[in-house]
Structure formats: C-alpha cells, structure tokens
Amino acid sequence: MKTKLKGKLNHMMQNFLRAFAALAVAGALLGQTASTKQPKPKSQKEVDAFNAMLSAPDDDARIAAADALLTKFADTDFKPLALYIATAACQSKNDFEKMVIYGERTLEADPQMYGVMLMLASGFASKTKEFDFDKEEKLTKAEKFAKDGIAMAKTAPKPNPGMTDEQWEMARRDFIAQGHEALGMAATVRKKYDVAMASYKEALATQPKPDPTTMLRLASSLNQLGKWDEAIPLLDKVKDSPDAVPVVKQAAAQERVKALMAQKKAATPPPPPAAPKP
Numbered sequence: 001m002k003t004k005l006k007g008k009l010n011h012m013m014q015n016f017l018r019a020f021a022a023l024a025v026a027g028a029l030l031g032q033t034a035s036t037k038q039p040k041p042k043s044q045k046e047v048d049a050f051n052a053m054l055s056a057p058d059d060d061a062r063i064a065a066a067d068a069l070l071t072k073f074a075d076t077d078f079k080p081l082a083l084y085i086a087t088a089a090c091q092s093k094n095d096f097e098k099m100v101i102y103g104e105r106t107l108e109a110d111p112q113m114y115g116v117m118l119m120l121a122s123g124f125a126s127k128t129k130e131f132d133f134d135k136e137e138k139l140t141k142a143e144k145f146a147k148d149g150i151a152m153a154k155t156a157p158k159p160n161p162g163m164t165d166e167q168w169e170m171a172r173r174d175f176i177a178q179g180h181e182a183l184g185m186a187a188t189v190r191k192k193y194d195v196a197m198a199s200y201k202e203a204l205a206t207q208p209k210p211d212p213t214t215m216l217r218l219a220s221s222l223n224q225l226g227k228w229d230e231a232i233p234l235l236d237k238v239k240d241s242p243d244a245v246p247v248v249k250q251a252a253a254q255e256r257v258k259a260l261m262a263q264k265k266a267a268t269p270p271p272p273p274a275a276p277k278p
Contacts, residue, residue, distance in 0.1 A: 039077030046073050053082060059089035063102075080110035091119050096127050114156065117149035118178040125185035135189065142186045150179035170208045177206040181214055188217070193224040212237075212244035216252050223255060228263040232256060 041047045049072060053065035066086040070079060083106035090099035100123065106116045124142035128135055153175040158168045184199030200218035204210050215238050222231035238244050238252035 039081065041078075042073075042076075046076060046078075049073065050076075050078050050082075053085060059093045062086065062089040063098075080106055080113055083109055084113060084116055087116055087119060091123065096123050099123055112152065114149040114152035115175065117145040117152070118175060118182065121145035121149060121179060121182035122185070125182045125189065128186070128189050130189060130191075139186045139189060142182055146179040146182040146186070150176050153179070173206050173208050177203045177211075177214075180206060181211075181217070184217060184221070188221065191224075193221045197221040197225060197227075209243075212241045212248050212252075215241075216248055216255065219252070219259075220255055223259050223262065226262070226266070228259045228266075231259045232263070235259065 041050070046069075049065070049069040053062060053069055056062040056065045063086045066082040066089075069076060069082050076082070083102055087099055087102040087106055090096075090102055100120065103116045103120045103123075106113050121142045124138045124145065128138040128142070132138065153172055156172065158165070163171075180199050180203035184196045184203060187193070187196035187199060197218060200214055200221060203214050204218065207214065215234050219231040219234040219238070222228070222234070235252045235256040239249050239256070241249075244252070
C-alpha cells in the first residue's frame with residue numbers, strides 16, 4: 001500500500017514538474033522571480049486547482065481560478081505564482097486598479113517577483129497623466145519598480161535547468177527592456193524628453209526583437225527634441241513592420257506627418273523684415 005501510494009505521489013510530482021518546466025521554458029512563471037525556491041504540491045487536489053488556473057480559457061477565469069486556489073489552500077507554495085497570474089490577467093484586461101492590488105499582494109508573498117515589479121512600473125507610468133494630482137507619487141513608484149526590477153533581472157539565476165542559456169538570456173533581456181521602457185514612459189510624462197529618448201534607446205538595444213511600440217515612443221521623443229532626421233526613418237520602420245498592430249501604425253503615420261511638417265517649417269527661411277515706413 002505504501003509503495004503504491006509512493007508511486008502515485010511520484011507520478012503526480014513528475015507530471016507536475018514536467019508541466020511546470022514547460023512553463024518555465026516558455027518564460028511564463030519562474031523566470032519572473034529572483035528566488036530559486038520551487039513550490040511543491042501537498043496534494044493532488046492542490047495540483048488540480050493549480051492546473052485549473054493554468055488551463056483557464058480567459059483572463060476572468062484565470063483570476064477566478066487563482067482566487068479559488070488561494071481560498072482552498074491558504075498555505076499553498078503556489079501563492080506567489082497564483083497572484084502573479086492574477087496580476088498578469090488584470091494587466092491583460094487593462095484593469096489597472098486590480099492589477100495594482102494583485103501585484104502588491106504578489107510582492108508581499110515574494111519580494112523577488114521582478115516580473116510583477118515591471119508590470120507595476122509599466123502600469124503606473126502608462127496610467128499617469130500630466131495633470132494628475134498624484135502624478136509625482138505614481139511616477140516615483142513607476143521609477144522605483146522599474147529600477148528594482150531591472151536590477152533583479154540582471155542578476156537573477158536561470159529559473160529551470162530545462163531552459164537553455166540562450167532562452168534564459170532572451171527572457172532576461174526582455175524583462176530588462178520592459179524596465180527601461182517604463183522609465184521612458186515616466187520621463188515622457190515629466191516632459192523630460194532627453195531622458196525618455198535615452199531610456200527608449202536602451203530598451204530597443206536590449207529587446208531580443210525591436211518592438212514597434214517602443215520604436216514609436218522613441219520617435220515621439222525624438223520629435224519633441226527636434227531630431228526629425230532620426231525620427232522619420234524610425235517611423236517608416238514602424239509603418240512597414242509586420243509586427244505593428246493597426247493602431248500603432250496609424251499613430252506612427254500621424255507622428256511622421258508632424259515630423260515632416262516641423263522639419264519643413266524649420267528649413268523654411270523666415271520672411272524678410274518689412275521695410276521701414278518713410
């Protein structure tokens with residue numbers, strides 16, 4: 001009986017670890033924490049609840065499954081990962097308020113979750129407007145989350161032996177680039193376009209594959225600085241990129257028109273002064 005039970009538990013653990021390793025290779029979960037401790041299931045029901053969360057068909061279902069897991073298994077080792085999944089689902093839904101709630105709970109459960117820090121950094125930077133009464137508070141949070149997330153991602157160990165060094169390096173670069181882009185967005189709200197330009201350039205240099213949205217943001221900063229000769233070719237790349245969604249291509253086209261008009265205006269000599277009246 002003991003042998004049969006032990007075999008069943010071993011089989012359960014092997015199936016779980018295979019599924020978990022696949023997630024890590026995909027860069028989904030373990031790659032977003034600097035902690036090397038891997039969670040362990042305590043029962044088959046806990047594994048089933050965890051798998052139900054992973055296989056949920058949409059964001060709302062993932063959030064509900066994460067809440068169910070945490071309610072049924074309050075002491076689960078999966079708490080940080082469940083909260084991370086809920087945070088990511090809220091980000092996907094563009095529900096900033098709930099993303100902050102789940103994100104802060106995630107960091108309480110695991111302060112090393114730099115993937116969540118980067119989500120929060122991006123959220124605070126993108127949702128802050130020039131005339132918000134709490135602008136400085138939110139931008140300060142965005143910058144701290146971004147800088148802390150970048151620092152942790154730079155030194156984080158490879159999360160799973162099944163992940164190749166190349167896969168991990170690409171994932172690490174993507175995390176770091178997210179942090180630099182969030183810093184660029186925060187600087188843009190502050191109208192510090194030179195700082196924003198430098199941050200966006202760093203993000204693009206770090207990204208495994210240049211993101212058209214980052215290119216658009218960089219071009220916008222270049223336009224603000226009067227660097228139209230740099231902005232226009234970049235905007236042409238965005239318009240021609242197969243990875244750019246229609247709304248980004250449309251914004252790039254509009255930004256290009258602005259750049260061309262400003263460039264033309266700057267190149268047009270001013271009219272001669274009017275002759276003095278006799």
